[in-house]
Amino acid sequence: MKHIVPSALVFLMAAVAAQAGTIHGKVTGAKGASVVYVDAIPGKTFPAPAQHAAMDQKGLMFEPHLLAVQKGTTVDFKNEDSVEHNVFWPSISGNKSLGHNMGTWPRGQQRSFKFDAVGIVPLLCNVHPDMSGFIVVSPTPYFAITNAAGVFTIANVPNGTYKLTGWNERNKMRTTTVDVTVSGDATATIALAK
Numbered sequence: 001m002k003h004i005v006p007s008a009l010v011f012l013m014a015a016v017a018a019q020a021g022t023i024h025g026k027v028t029g030a031k032g033a034s035v036v037y038v039d040a041i042p043g044k045t046f047p048a049p050a051q052h053a054a055m056d057q058k059g060l061m062f063e064p065h066l067l068a069v070q071k072g073t074t075v076d077f078k079n080e081d082s083v084e085h086n087v088f089w090p091s092i093s094g095n096k097s098l099g100h101n102m103g104t105w106p107r108g109q110q111r112s113f114k115f116d117a118v119g120i121v122p123l124l125c126n127v128h129p130d131m132s133g134f135i136v137v138s139p140t141p142y143f144a145i146t147n148a149a150g151v152f153t154i155a156n157v158p159n160g161t162y163k164l165t166g167w168n169e170r171n172k173m174r175t176t177t178v179d180v181t182v183s184g185d186a187t188a189t190i191a192l193a194k
């Protein structure tokens, strides 16, 4: 289907595009997928997304192993296995007061949790001690999971100078933060702390 776009709208879209950019970057110092997010956009708050995210337990693993969501997102935890699974996290970014046990439930059922605290959520199952997964709760909608080589892009970031935080499971609960200035497109390298 073709739409005719009024020229005023085209002009507006061009103006908006000129005030934002894409951060192209790389996380170094760790293998595998990392998470990157913009810490804050001064003067802006972001409503909780209506769309839920999914974290399954399948084949005795958390699937996906690593999930990134915006603060305020509800995550649906579903058990796809023929055995019961539990979901708990002892802390969020090491803060034990944010630890929580979702309980234990059988195949086909799901339970949901709304993540309002920013940070690293290490998922465990007390039925299967080898199971491990992670949810990273980003303070802004500007986040990405890198590919296995550490490469990421974060699109439509308003122009400005921000803190950009990177995290990899290798570093437990520790994150690494760098400055990035977006003025149109930008590049950033996050060398994770040893």
Ligand SMILES: [Cu+2]
Pocket (backbone or CB within 6 Å): 057, 060, 084, 085, 086, 125, 126, 127, 128, 131
């Ligand atoms: Cu389990």
